[in-house]
Amino acid sequence: MSLVEVANLSIAFGALQAVDGIGFAIGKGERFGLVGESGSGKTLTALAIAGLLPETARREGTIRFDGAPLPHDERALARLRGKRIGMVFQEPMTALNPLMKVGRQIGEALALTKAGGDIGALLTEVGLLPTHGERYPHQLSGGQRQRVMIAMALASAPDILIADEPTSALDLVTQAKVLDLIAALCDRRGMALMFISHDLKAVARLCTRVAVLQRGRMVEAGETASVFGAPGDGYTRRLVAAARMQLPEIAHGSPGGVLVATRGLTRRFRQPGSWPLPGKPLTAVDKVDFAVRTGESIALVGPSGCGKTTLARILVGLDTANAGSIAFDGRVYHGADLSPDLRRDLSLVFQDPFSSFDPRMSVAQSLAEPLRLLDGLPPEMHRQRLAENVAAVGLEPAMLTRFPHEFSGGQRQRLAIARALMTRPKFLVLDEPVSALDLSVRAEVLALLMRLKADYGLTYLVISHDLDMVAAIADRVLVMQAGRIVEEGKPAELFTNPRHEMTRELVAARLPAVG
Amino acid sequence: MRLPRHPSLIIGLAATAVFVALALLSLVWTPYPIAQIDIARRFQGPSGAHWLGTDFFGRDMASLVMSGTLTSFTVAAAAVVIGAGLGVPLGLAAAIWRGPVEWLILRGSDFVFAFPALVVAILITALIGPGAINAVVAIGVFNIPVFARVARGGALTVVSLDFVAAARLAGLSNAAIARRHLLPNIMGLVIVQATIQLALGILAEAGLSYIGLGTQPPATSLGLMLRDAQSLFVLHPFLSLVPGLVIIVIVIALNLAGDGLRDALDPRLKPVESAA
Numbered sequence: 001m002s003l004v005e006v007a008n009l010s011i012a013f014g015a016l017q018a019v020d021g022i023g024f025a026i027g028k029g030e031r032f033g034l035v036g037e038s039g040s041g042k043t044l045t046a047l048a049i050a051g052l053l054p055e056t057a058r059r060e061g062t063i064r065f066d067g068a069p070l071p072h073d074e075r076a077l078a079r080l081r082g083k084r085i086g087m088v089f090q091e092p093m094t095a096l097n098p099l100m101k102v103g104r105q106i107g108e109a110l111a112l113t114k115a116g117g118d119i120g121a122l123l124t125e126v127g128l129l130p131t132h133g134e135r136y137p138h139q140l141s142g143g144q145r146q147r148v149m150i151a152m153a154l155a156s157a158p159d160i161l162i163a164d165e166p167t168s169a170l171d172l173v174t175q176a177k178v179l180d181l182i183a184a185l186c187d188r189r190g191m192a193l194m195f196i197s198h199d200l201k202a203v204a205r206l207c208t209r210v211a212v213l214q215r216g217r218m219v220e221a222g223e224t225a226s227v228f229g230a231p232g233d234g235y236t237r238r239l240v241a242a243a244r245m246q247l248p249e250i251a252h253g254s255p256g257g258v259l260v261a262t263r264g265l266t267r268r269f270r271q272p273g274s275w276p277l278p279g280k281p282l283t284a285v286d287k288v289d290f291a292v293r294t295g296e297s298i299a300l301v302g303p304s305g306c307g308k309t310t311l312a313r314i315l316v317g318l319d320t321a322n323a324g325s326i327a328f329d330g331r332v333y334h335g336a337d338l339s340p341d342l343r344r345d346l347s348l349v350f351q352d353p354f355s356s357f358d359p360r361m362s363v364a365q366s367l368a369e370p371l372r373l374l375d376g377l378p379p380e381m382h383r384q385r386l387a388e389n390v391a392a393v394g395l396e397p398a399m400l401t402r403f404p405h406e407f408s409g410g411q412r413q414r415l416a417i418a419r420a421l422m423t424r425p426k427f428l429v430l431d432e433p434v435s436a437l438d439l440s441v442r443a444e445v446l447a448l449l450m451r452l453k454a455d456y457g458l459t460y461l462v463i464s465h466d467l468d469m470v471a472a473i474a475d476r477v478l479v480m481q482a483g484r485i486v487e488e489g490k491p492a493e494l495f496t497n498p499r500h501e502m503t504r505e506l507v508a509a510r511l512p513a514v515g
Numbered sequence: 516m517r518l519p520r521h522p523s524l525i526i527g528l529a530a531t532a533v534f535v536a537l538a539l540l541s542l543v544w545t546p547y548p549i550a551q552i553d554i555a556r557r558f559q560g561p562s563g564a565h566w567l568g569t570d571f572f573g574r575d576m577a578s579l580v581m582s583g584t585l586t587s588f589t590v591a592a593a594a595v596v597i598g599a600g601l602g603v604p605l606g607l608a609a610a611i612w613r614g615p616v617e618w619l620i621l622r623g624s625d626f627v628f629a630f631p632a633l634v635v636a637i638l639i640t641a642l643i644g645p646g647a648i649n650a651v652v653a654i655g656v657f658n659i660p661v662f663a664r665v666a667r668g669g670a671l672t673v674v675s676l677d678f679v680a681a682a683r684l685a686g687l688s689n690a691a692i693a694r695r696h697l698l699p700n701i702m703g704l705v706i707v708q709a710t711i712q713l714a715l716g717i718l719a720e721a722g723l724s725y726i727g728l729g730t731q732p733p734a735t736s737l738g739l740m741l742r743d744a745q746s747l748f749v750l751h752p753f754l755s756l757v758p759g760l761v762i763i764v765i766v767i768a769l770n771l772a773g774d775g776l777r778d779a780l781d782p783r784l785k786p787v788e789s790a791a
Contacts, residue, residue: 318680343686356677360699366678370685419681 001067003028003159003192004049008061011044011053011216018044020216021061026160031186031193033207033224035200035239037438038409040213042196046162049194050085051077066159082112086153086191090165092145096137102148103133106155113156122151127181142304143174147181154185160192161185167202171304172465176509179205198439200243201511204228212236228514242443243514255475256294259459260315260427263289264324267310284310286483287324294426297453297460299474299491301467301506307483308463312429315461316348328427344373344423351432353412357404363415364400370422389418392455393448410441414448421456430462434469446473467510471495479503524775530768534761538588541581549574549582550733558751567757570740571747576754579735580761586647586736587765590729591716593651595709598658603705605659606666607693610674620667624660632657632719633726640728647736650729654719658712665708669701703780710773714766721762737762 002025011019019041026032036042047053049063051070063070065084071077081087089095097105106119120130126147137145146166153161163182167175183206186193197203203210204224211221212235220233231237265288271279284307292298300308313319313335315326320335328342338346347370350356357366364386371382387397393414404412413433420428433449434442450473453460464470470477471491479487479494479502487500498504546566553573561568567576605624609617636653643649673679674697682692717737723729724738732739737758744754 313680316684318683340686343684348680348684350677350681352677356681358678358682358696358700361696366681369682369687373686416681 002026002064003030003066004194005064006045006049006061007064009045009048009063010060011041011048012058012060013056018057018216019048022211022213022216022218023061024211024218024221026192026194028159029186029190029192030209031183031195031207033203033210034194034196034213035198035203035210036213037198037440039215041216042213043164045213046087046164046194046196050081050087050162052081083156084159086156086158086161088146088149088153088161088163088166091169092142092149093137095149096145098137101134101136102140102145106133106148106151109152109155117155117157122154123148125154125185126151127177141174142170143178146170146174146178150178150181150185154189157189158191160194162194162196164196165198166195168197168199172467173303173505173509175202176511179511182206200228200239200439200514204514205511212239238440240514242439242441255296258291259294259296259329260461261289261291261327262315262324263327265289265311265314265321265326266323267307267314267319268322283483285314285321288483288485290478290485290488292427292459292461294459295457297462297473297475299462299464299470299477300480301464301470301477302480302502303465303506306480308480309431311480312348312431312461312463316346316429317343318348340373344370345425346427346429347420347423347425348429348431349413349416349420349433352436353409353416354404354436356416357412359404362401362403363407366404367400367415367419367422370419373423385422389421390415392421392452393418408441409437410445413437413441413445417445417449417452421452424456425458427459427461430460432464433462435464435466442469449473465506467495467506468513479506521775521779523771524779527768527771527773527775530764531772534584534765534768535588537581538585541578541585545575545578545581547575547578549578549735551575560753568753570743570754571751576757579740580737580757583735583737583740583758584761584765586730586734587717587720587738587762588713590647590650590654590720590736591713594654594658594716594719595712597651597655598662598712599705599709602659602662603666603698603701604693606663606668607670607697607701609663609667610670611689611693611697617667620663624663627656627660633722636723636728645728645731647730647734650720650723653723654716657719658716661712662705662708665704666701669704670697673697673700703776707773707777707780710769710776714769714773717762717765717769 004026006025007023009019009022010017022045024032034042034045044053044057048059053059065080071080096102103119103123106122110117110119119133123130123133128144128147128151132140132144140148161182166182167178170178179202182193185191193206195203195206207224209222210224210227212219212227212233214235220227220231220236227236228240231240265285266283267285268281268283271282286307288311300311302308310319314321317333317336317338320337325332325334328346331339331342333339333342357363367386367389368382371377371385377385386400390397390400395411395414407415430449434445437445446469449460452458462470462474474491477489477491477494478485479500481502487494487498487503494503495507498507551574555573556569557571557573559565559569565575565577567580569575570579605620609620632653635656636649639649639653670693679692679696682696687695720729720736721738721741724736725742727742730736730739740758741755744751744758748755
């Protein structure tokens with residue numbers, strides 16, 4: 001008999017049908033994956049199983065847990081949740097109480113289940129030390145916090161662990177470790193797993209069976225190997241193709257002279273110390289030297305917190321280095337002292353397309369903003385430049401009068417790219433340009449970036465922790481760790497024959513391709 | 516913005532609008548001139564001729580309330596204009612320049628917060644004599660740090676967003692970023708705070724007039740009416756009840772409108788359909 005049986009489940013908010021007639025079963029000890037993009041209804045499905053749907057939601061269909069339908073009574077439901085279902089959420093920082101030591105939070109979960117158990121043993125089981133229990137959530141790294149969340153979910157020795165995007169807030173190396181931990185725990189405890197993710201590779205790594213959701217409908221379900229290996233549905237095929245990061249080949253021109261060179265670039269941040277002692281300075285960027293040649297596409301990879309983004313902000317003049325300098329086309333600057341006539345030659349595309357547009361401004365107003373850097377451009381050319389750029393990123397000029405919230409994430413990122421190209425820069429820094437986007441539009445945006453690079457003769461510095469993407473678009477890779485560049489080389493050589501510890505770790509954390 | 520979702524907003528705005536209309540009407544027409552003293556008809560109860568009766572000088576209470584409401588609204592609104600006009604730019608400056616600028620502005624507002632409004636009002640009165648203008652200045656000065664804090668708080672959450680960084684990349688100066696990007700995005704907060712400060716301003720004006728530091732006769736205000744009626748409370752409670760109730764209703768109406776506006780303007784409180 002199955003542990004969880006979902007039949008004909010529909011969830012609606014008012015007129016909006018969020019989940020539409022899906023059904024699946026999870027056996028005891030089985031690892032089941034639910035795949036879908038944002039808005040596909042996968043999180044709502046998980047919440048429905050735990051009986052945690054928001055009150056405004058209307059639920060139809062049946063959910064049976066261990067043969068019995070979910071109780072209607074809130075107390076019985078809470079008992080079921082507390083004893084038999086463990087949940088892990090996406091953002092471990094907001095799921096933990098910031099004012100409580102994590103050991104006490106695990107203890108609270110233990111006390112509620114009355115199952116008996118030991119905080120230290122749970123911490124050890126999830127790969128932490130018992131002494132970690134004495135820390136507050138902010139004193140732990142993202143991966144450690146997620147381990148604490150898992151320990152709390154395990155406190156009741158549940159029959160099923162529901163994990164909702166547990167690794168998407170983590171960097172690649174940590175993600176691989178947390179996935180391994182979840183797999184090991186399920187094996188050791190004979191616990192079933194419902195793993196919710198948009199990342200096909202993570203699902204393929206963990207789950208034996210998957211269901212694919214698209215806009216609330218289940219388009220395909222079956223054994224992982226057969227669904228991803230030979231997808232029957234068009235949508236699944238698109239997802240799998242996108243996960244394989246297949247990009248059209250673009251002839252890489254031979255690079256020209258040096259465009260950007262840094263010398264001993266260093267950025268230190270003051271940390272708050274315990275009064276009256278000053279805090280220990282944190283060196284985010286530590287004597288970085290590198291050069292980018294015209295027409296090259298360079299990737300900067302490294303774990304989160306290694307200083308990638310700080311380096312990018314200094315390069316485009318949003319932050320200033322404490323020491324060292326940058327030479328752009330032979331002209332030296334240190335960050336924010338970038339002269340205005342140089343500013344138009346470099347630009348940045350932000351990671352999050354949702355916060356990179358002012359919600360109160362029309363897209364045309366936002367896009368036209370950088371044009372002030374081109375004082376030579378006559379005003380009547382502005383309109384033409386806008387239309388040209390919007391067309392270049394594959395959108396309609398008529399869309400310019402709309403406001404940002406009317407666009408999808410992928411469209412916004414296209415608009416962000418159009419804005420970055422308004423001044424016709426020579427050098428473009430891309431900070432995780434696709435990591436906030438749904439899988440199926442990532443490949444499109446990357447293909448667009450490669451086409452624009454050829455069309456406008458751009459030079460790219462791409463910041464990423466996604467090695468597959470890096471392998472697909474970069475000519476040269478810089479590996480960064482703790483503010484230093486530790487290895488450098490062509491992607492093919494670097495990933496097959498990594499020399500530095502960090503590179504090896506990154507390559508090992510790379511999940512096998514799907515299908 | 517779907518107004519029917521916010522009944523408190525509609526009730527609050529409607530009640531406020533009624534009082535504002537009455538107050539404005541008093542500029543061109545009142546049932547009787549407010550300065551007309553007629554001892555012979557004093558202490559009359561409500562009647563067809565005098566809807567709210569007459570006070571101890573025989574003045575028409577309905578006319579006094581209309582005129583007093585105008586004074587109260589004018590003083591409170593002028594104080595809000597002073598507070599928002601100076602406070603919001605200061606708050607934005609603190610949020611965008613940070614560092615010593617922010618320190619100075621915050622310590623400055625702490626300094627103003629540390630003084631009771633009444634003490635400053637007395638000080639101003641001692642220096643330049645009592646009057647409505649002085650009440651405006653005294654209340655307005657205390658609105659400045661309130662608006663500065665609200666603007667800074669709102670702007671701090673906006674200033675870390677990527678579109679502000681994008682504006683810096685586009686070569687905008689700090690002042691231009693504050694005007695183009697920060698101000699429109701915190702306008703909702705400022706409007707809500709303005710309605711709350713308007714209500715508090717009406718209370719403060721009533722308080723200052725009550726102790727004789729605000730509006731001076733022959734002009735009138737709701738606080739002044741209360742002051743005139745207090746010695747007669749046991750004999751003629753109606754004279755105190757009328758201005759007292761009007762103050763209460765106006766303040767409640769403004770608070771309802773403020774709450775409703777906050778709900779209507781805050782996207783986090785929007786219903787699910789529009790978010791999806």
